[in-house]
Amino acid sequence: MADPVILLDNLSKTYLVPERDAGVMAAARSLVQRRHRAIKAVDQVSFRVEPGEVVGFLGPNGAGKTTTLKMLSGLLHPTSGTGRVLAYEPWQRQRDFLKVITLVMGQRNQLNWDIPASDSFELNRVIYRVPPAQYQQTLEELVELLELGPLINKPVRNLSLGERMKCEIAAALLHRPQVLFLDEPTIGLDVTAQRRIREFIREYNRRHNATILLTSHYMADVEALCKRIVVIHHGRILFDGPLAELVKRFSPHKTIAVELEHPIESNQYADFGEVVTQDDGRLMLRVPKADTAKVAGRLLAQLPVSDLTIEDPPIEEVIEQVFAQEVES
Amino acid sequence: MNQLRILWTFFRLGAMNELAYRVNFFTQLFQAVMSLVLSLGGLAVVFNQTDTLAGWRPAELVALVGIYILVGGLINLMIQPSMQRFMEDIRMGTLDFMILKPADAQFLVSVRQVEIWKLIDIIMGLGVLVIALVRLGAQIGMAQALAFGVALLAGATIVYSFWMMLATCAFWFVKTENILVIFQSMYQAGRWPITIYPGWLQMMLTFLVPIAFAVTVPAQALTGRLTNQTLLLAILVATGLFGAARWFWRFGIRYYAGASA
Numbered sequence: 001m002a003d004p005v006i007l008l009d010n011l012s013k014t015y016l017v018p019e020r021d022a023g024v025m026a027a028a029r030s031l032v033q034r035r036h037r038a039i040k041a042v043d044q045v046s047f048r049v050e051p052g053e054v055v056g057f058l059g060p061n062g063a064g065k066t067t068t069l070k071m072l073s074g075l076l077h078p079t080s081g082t083g084r085v086l087a088y089e090p091w092q093r094q095r096d097f098l099k100v101i102t103l104v105m106g107q108r109n110q111l112n113w114d115i116p117a118s119d120s121f122e123l124n125r126v127i128y129r130v131p132p133a134q135y136q137q138t139l140e141e142l143v144e145l146l147e148l149g150p151l152i153n154k155p156v157r158n159l160s161l162g163e164r165m166k167c168e169i170a171a172a173l174l175h176r177p178q179v180l181f182l183d184e185p186t187i188g189l190d191v192t193a194q195r196r197i198r199e200f201i202r203e204y205n206r207r208h209n210a211t212i213l214l215t216s217h218y219m220a221d222v223e224a225l226c227k228r229i230v231v232i233h234h235g236r237i238l239f240d241g242p243l244a245e246l247v248k249r250f251s252p253h254k255t256i257a258v259e260l261e262h263p264i265e266s267n268q269y270a271d272f273g274e275v276v277t278q279d280d281g282r283l284m285l286r287v288p289k290a291d292t293a294k295v296a297g298r299l300l301a302q303l304p305v306s307d308l309t310i311e312d313p314p315i316e317e318v319i320e321q322v323f324a325q326e327v328e329s
Numbered sequence: 330m331n332q333l334r335i336l337w338t339f340f341r342l343g344a345m346n347e348l349a350y351r352v353n354f355f356t357q358l359f360q361a362v363m364s365l366v367l368s369l370g371g372l373a374v375v376f377n378q379t380d381t382l383a384g385w386r387p388a389e390l391v392a393l394v395g396i397y398i399l400v401g402g403l404i405n406l407m408i409q410p411s412m413q414r415f416m417e418d419i420r421m422g423t424l425d426f427m428i429l430k431p432a433d434a435q436f437l438v439s440v441r442q443v444e445i446w447k448l449i450d451i452i453m454g455l456g457v458l459v460i461a462l463v464r465l466g467a468q469i470g471m472a473q474a475l476a477f478g479v480a481l482l483a484g485a486t487i488v489y490s491f492w493m494m495l496a497t498c499a500f501w502f503v504k505t506e507n508i509l510v511i512f513q514s515m516y517q518a519g520r521w522p523i524t525i526y527p528g529w530l531q532m533m534l535t536f537l538v539p540i541a542f543a544v545t546v547p548a549q550a551l552t553g554r555l556t557n558q559t560l561l562l563a564i565l566v567a568t569g570l571f572g573a574a575r576w577f578w579r580f581g582i583r584y585y586a587g588a589s590a
Binding site: 070073074075076077091093095096098099101102103105108109110112114115119120122123124126127128129155 | 331334335338339341342345346349423425428429431432437586
């Protein structure tokens, strides 16, 4: 097996956050004597990513996703643990390292607001010292794949959010990085724009065998792009494996959707399972996986069922459950 | 050298940026002319009363005004806008993009923002300087010209390092723009040779807010007033401050990498 592109071993990051009570007196006191509270943003995280893999990095807000990405791209020093990206220790920020990675942050822009994106691209070309021929080729490819055609000659401020994000992604890829860290690349975009960017990421990965670590709040992104996901919560890794495996492991339930011929009294269906939703002739029940067949049979026998389907719960729900379990334990 | 190409690209971007707002050209031209008229008017008032001011003759003071406008133009062309942008980048989190580029990040943030119309100030400053020199009929020898060049470079370096250190404080305090406003208003004092001010103020303008080195010292070099000791001091202060700014920047970046969320 080839060497992994990303290798993290017990990586931890603790922030010292100044802390003070409410009120003027407390504020004044904090000028003289500051109290700090240590917050473990990332707690002994270990995983590896192989060349060409697209890995989805999931977790609720504040789980430590961005902190991990920032350490991997070299912006932050870990408090402890080791990490390697390609042959480099990221936080040394060696130039050769910076030339082969990129970080896209969906909530932050690097493009200059007042000038066309093509001019900002030019700046990146100079800074990354991309040879003109290679630059031309890369730019043409990106323009084609992202459908940038007329966009790159308009001032960035005149672009829509989706168009701007496409230009941001192009700017981040002009130096042909091998490792892409994408932090919420589709945040705030409409469904069409999200799909475009998703398709682009898949195509880019296919063409260049780039290794991609991606965070997103949109499960559609993850389902479409990532065979493997890493779930992080409170700075710890809860799960690392294929998406289907996550559903199997963390959701001991199935959902049974029932279509009824006519509405019935609620006491007639209450004992079949946990009622998720019900309105008029439709009923959604959550039942333990092992009981699914038995409950379905009883439903068919006892209620005026016109249609019945058994489904895995939506991935969002599974993830929610993963996080909920962690809180209980 | 790649840094020169980067610098040139920032200039081009700055030019394109400003060409989008052409009205700024006229605003800047108006401002520059007003500032010049104000300075020369001030001189006229003074020399109605006296022939020399602290030993400076009228044409010599016009040369000083030229340097004042020139150095002010240099500051406003790149140093001030870049530093302001740098602090904004810290606040907005966009500094990350600069740190992730395979180039010296301090260099990048220092030349990041170019306000191209401030070239008007630089050209006007040079013009005033040349006119003053012609009026002086001064024979400027090689040594004097060289001393002037060195003093000007030292002065610019000192001012840059000073700004850089103040801006770097933004790593800890986030909002430090107000400190920079103080510099802007203090710079006004550079219109006059600092030798006209009382001793305590001279000390302040030399070491606290180093305007003396930026304007008065180069003017002294040009008018044959500069002692070797002062020139040496300027060079030493410039080297020391530049090194200190570099060290402080590195310290700030380390802090940023250790603590920022």
